[in-house]
Every structure is written in structure tokens, then in C-alpha cells.
Amino acid sequence: xxxxxxxxxxxxxxxxxxxxxxxxxxxxxxxxxxxxxxxxxxxxxxxxxxxxxxxxxxxxxxxxxxxxxxxxxxxxxxxxxxxxxxxxxxxxxxxxxxxxxxxxxxxxxxxxxxxxxxxxxxxxxxxxxxxxxxxxxxxxxxxxxxxxxxxxxxxxxxxxxxxxxxxxxxxxxxxxxxxxxxxxxxxxxxxxxxxxxxxxxxxxxxxxxxxxxxxxxxxxxxxxxxxxxxxxxxxxxxxxxxxxxxxxxxxxxxxxxxxxxxxxxxxxxxxxxxxxxxxxxxxxxxxxxxxxxxxxxxxxxxxxxxxxxxxxxxxxxxxxxxxxxxxxxxxxxxxxxxx
Numbered sequence: 001x002x003x004x005x006x007x008x009x010x011x012x013x014x015x016x017x018x019x020x021x022x023x024x025x026x027x028x029x030x031x032x033x034x035x036x037x038x039x040x041x042x043x044x045x046x047x048x049x050x051x052x053x054x055x056x057x058x059x060x061x062x063x064x065x066x067x068x069x070x071x072x073x074x075x076x077x078x079x080x081x082x083x084x085x086x087x088x089x090x091x092x093x094x095x096x097x098x099x100x101x102x103x104x105x106x107x108x109x110x111x112x113x114x115x116x117x118x119x120x121x122x123x124x125x126x127x128x129x130x131x132x133x134x135x136x137x138x139x140x141x142x143x144x145x146x147x148x149x150x151x152x153x154x155x156x157x158x159x160x161x162x163x164x165x166x167x168x169x170x171x172x173x174x175x176x177x178x179x180x181x182x183x184x185x186x187x188x189x190x191x192x193x194x195x196x197x198x199x200x201x202x203x204x205x206x207x208x209x210x211x212x213x214x215x216x217x218x219x220x221x222x223x224x225x226x227x228x229x230x231x232x233x234x235x236x237x238x239x240x241x242x243x244x245x246x247x248x249x250x251x252x253x254x255x256x257x258x259x260x261x262x263x264x265x266x267x268x269x270x271x272x273x274x275x276x277x278x279x280x281x282x283x284x285x286x287x288x289x290x291x292x293x294x295x296x297x298x299x300x301x302x303x304x305x306x307x308x309x310x311x312x313x314x315x316x317x318x319x320x321x322x323x324x325x326x327x328x329x330x331x332x333x334x335x336x337x338x339x
Contacts (some may be wrong), residue, residue, distance in 0.1 A: 083112040167197035185215030204228040252282035289321035
């Protein structure tokens with residue numbers, strides 16, 4: 001069976017199988033003549049729509065996704081108020097990665113069944129993936145009003161608030177996600193990111209370190225941990241973390257941060273070496289050129305302004321940085337003062 005179809009089955013809303021069973025029973029009753037022949041056109045259309053939904057789900061089981069969509073659309077044509085038909089279409093589009101079409105279908109289902117958690121949650125997820133963050137927040141809040149203790153809804157809502165640069169709004173939901181599943185590493189990372197955005201870097205470090213014990217180490221986790229260690233002035237721990245990151249995945253960013261940590265520890269030779277390694281890996285990583293320039297300016301000043309070679313090297317590195325990113329008033333001021 002196609003992997004997308006298997007994935008779709010796993011993505012179906014909870015209770016869907018039971019719901020399909022009930023619909024199947026209804027279809028059998030209809031076929032057995034339990035829907036009276038004198039039923040009104042509206043009643044007949046609704047019965048037809050339910051049958052199309054059952055057939056659509058069977059088409060999914062058979063791997064016929066295009067046919068399934070067509071059957072769900074027939075159901076909607078018969079009964080435009082049938083939320084299950086919109087959900088069926090949305091589930092397929094979600095698995096296929098068509099978030100725009102999935103959002104539209106989930107949105108219609110959510111309006112028809114405002115108290116259905118899974119529909120509200122999936123609508124929020126599609127909105128978030130489309131970067132419609134304010135709308136996503138509203139959808140997640142509706143979902144949580146139905147099920148306040150849903151772990152993923154709390155986590156996603158906190159993430160959406162963080163994306164909106166509203167960490168204080170994110171905090172209670174990020175905390176709740178950790179409380180609900182304390183062993184979930186990504187929830188710890190998310191709470192750490194919220195604390196970091198609020199300037200609470202020691203708290204952020206605690207969460208990042210907890211996450212590191214619960215999940216595989218990733219470059220993102222290690223760079224976030226290193227940044228918060230630096231903001232907390234825990235520079236030796238920052239060095240240790242960045243060296244671990246470099247062993248895992250060397251990058252200009254990691255070496256530039258390592259240079260910064262060494263500089264704060266007054267290990268200026270090591271700092272300059274790390275900054276130079278950064279620009280070797282990425283010739284357009286302008287913060288590393290700034291680091292090289294500052295290290296060389298320090299050598300020049302410590303020499304009593306006698307080391308002219310260091311001065312020339314510093315100005316060359318700083319000018320290179322400004323060529324890459326012009327809007328750097330502090331660096332331009334350094335060039336003006338020492339140029």
C-alpha cells in the first residue's frame with residue numbers, strides 16, 4: 001500500500017473508525033429499505049451523502065485518493081453541511097502536503113462542528129504551517145477550550161505565540177506541555193526558547209539541558225544552549241557546548257560563537273583562530289569578520305599602537321564585514337576611529 005495512504009490512515013481523527021462503523025450501519029439500513037420510500041428530497045440527499053462518505057473512506061483504504069476526493073465532493077454536493085466530508089478531503093490534502101487546500105477544508109468543517117477538538121486542532125496546524133499565526137492561535141485556543149490537557153495543542157500554541165514574538169503569552173502553554181509530558185524533549189526545548197526570549201537564560205539552560213538528556217542532540221539544541229550560556233555569562237560551559245556541536249556538525253555559526261566565548265574568557269588567540277575558521281567555512285559570515293577585526297584591534301592596542309600589521313588586518317576584516325552587511329553603525333564607527 002502507498003506510504004501516503006498508510007500515513008493518512010494514521011492521521012484520521014480519533015473516533016473516526018467508530019464513526020465509519022456507524023455510517024456503515026446507516027448505509028446498510030438504507031439499502032435494506034429502512035429509509036422509507038416516501039422520504040423527502042432533503043432526507044434522501046443526506047442519506048446519499050453519508051453513503052458517499054463511506055465510499056470515500058473505502059477508496060482511501062484502496063489507495064484511490066483522487067477517487068476518494070471525488071466521492072467526498074459528491075457527498076458535499078448532496079449535503080453541504082456534512083462536516084465529515086470536508087474532514088475526509090482535508091485529511092488527504094494534509095498528507096499530500098497541500099496545506100492551503102487542507103486549511104480551507106478543515107476550516108469549513110470547524111465552522112460546521114465548532115466543538116470537535118480534532119478538527120479545530122488540525123485547522124490550527126494548517127494555519128500555522130501557512131504562517132497565518134494569529135489565526136492559528138485562535139484555532140488552537142478553540143481546540144484547548146474543548147480539551148485543555150491536550151499536550152500537542154499546548155505545545156503548538158506556545159510555539160505559535162513564540163513565532164509571533166509574544167513569549168509571555170507562550171509561557172503558560174509551554175509550561176503546561178512540559179507538565180503534561182515531562183519526558184518529551186521537544187517540549188523542553190520549546191520552553192527553553194520561551195525563557196530565552198524573555199531573557200531568563202538560566203531557566204532556559206535548565207530546560208535545554210533537560211532536553212539533551214531526553215532526545216538526540218541536534219545542532220539547533222546545542223546552539224540554543226550555547227547562546228543562553230553566553231547570555232548567562234557561563235562562558236566555559238558555552239565553550240564546552242560549542243566544541244561538542246563542532247564535533248557533531250562543524251559550521252561557521254558554531255565557530256563564530258566559540259570565538260565569542262573564548263574572547264570573553266580572555267583567550268584572544270583561541271578566539272581569533274575560531275573566528276578565522278568561521279570565515280574559512282563561510283566567506284559571507286560577517287559576524288566572524290567582526291570577531292577577527294576586534295581581536296586584531298585588541299592586539300594593536302595592547303602593543304601600544306605599535307603593531308601596525310594587526311591594525312591593517314583589523315581594518316581589512318571590518319571593511320569586509322561592512323561590504324557584506326552595510327547596516328552596522330558600531331563597526332562603521334570602529335573603522336572611522338582606527339582607519
